Amino acid sequence: DTEVTQTPKHLVMGMTNKKSLKCEQHMGHRAMYWYKQKAKKPPELMFVYSYEKLSINESVPSRFSPECPNSSLLNLHLHALQPEDSALYLCASSLGQVGYEQYFGPGTRLTVT
Amino acid sequence: QQQVKQSPQSLIVQKGGISIINCAYENTAFDYFPWYQQFPGKGPALLIAIRPDVSEKKEGRFTISFNKSAKQFSLHIMDSQPGDSATYFCAASRSSNTGKLIFGQGTTLQVKP
Numbered sequence A: 001d002t003e004v005t006q007t008p009k010h011l012v013m014g015m016t017n018k019k020s021l022k023c024e025q026h027m028g029h030r031a032m033y034w035y036k037q038k039a040k041k042p043p044e045l046m047f048v049y050s051y052e053k054l055s056i057n058e059s060v061p062s063r064f065s066p067e068c069p070n071s072s073l074l075n076l077h078l079h080a081l082q083p084e085d086s087a088l089y090l091c092a093s094s095l096g097q098v099g100y101e102q103y104f105g106p107g108t109r110l111t112v113t
Numbered sequence B: 001q002q003q004v005k006q007s008p009q010s011l012i013v014q015k016g017g018i019s020i021i022n023c024a025y026e027n028t029a030f031d032y033f034p035w036y037q038q039f040p041g042k043g044p045a046l047l048i049a050i051r052p053d054v055s056e057k058k059e060g061r062f063t064i065s066f067n068k069s070a071k072q073f074s075l076h077i078m079d080s081q082p083g084d085s086a087t088y089f090c091a092a093s094r095s096s097n098t099g100k101l102i103f104g105q106g107t108t109l110q111v112k113p
Helices: none
Strands: A003-005 A008-011 A018-025 A031-037 A046-048 A053-057 A064-070 A071-077 A085-094 A109-113 B004-007 B009-015 B018-027 B032-037 B047-048 B056-059 B064-068 B070-077 B086-092 B108-113
Touching: A003 A085, A008 A018, A018 A031, A018 A085, A031 A064, A031 A071, A046 A064, A046 A071, A053 A064, A064 B004, A071 A085, B004 B086, B009 B018, B018 B086, B018 B108, B032 B064, B047 B056, B047 B064, B047 B070
Parallel strands: A008 A109, B009 B108
Antiparallel strands: A003 A018, A018 A071, A031 A046, A031 A085, A046 A053, A064 A071, A085 A109, B004 B018, B018 B070, B032 B047, B032 B086, B056 B064, B064 B070, B086 B108
């Protein structure tokens, strides 16, 4: 089973709202990722967690706050977003951070109004 | 040096034909080359991947050809079907580094019935 699940599927939020995206995998993977994808563009890496510790932060604005409560869960907390943050947010996981296949979830379609 | 250049940007193929998508890279330290398939509104799905110790890898109708000296790799889809219509992304990473995937810009494939 190579399933990564993400909730919610769609999210509409105002610029003053606080919301969270959730990602879950039960494949025993120890690396988890957040990507942002704009229409007709490749995914852009935002954060990487390896063994529940933040390993990579690609200079993402502080209005995006990741959290890895345990090895199966990854959250992305959103606060005071801008309309340009509207995008498909993808979670991925891999057995380890380096040299392993990354498996993506279906994504959360975020619209900031 | 971190770029992966993908071509063509879009491709139209008749059903039963061969679809060919090409990628080129500069960083000789890259040692893992996956291809992802993405349908509209869905997350990218790992299709096939290759490492530099082999020149070709085949899985069903999908084949990766790898030319280490030319720093190029390509995806061939044999007997293309309308269900293959999707966006395809090549990627590359260094297992001696962070393992971060560097994506190509994507190719939109349309297979006409």
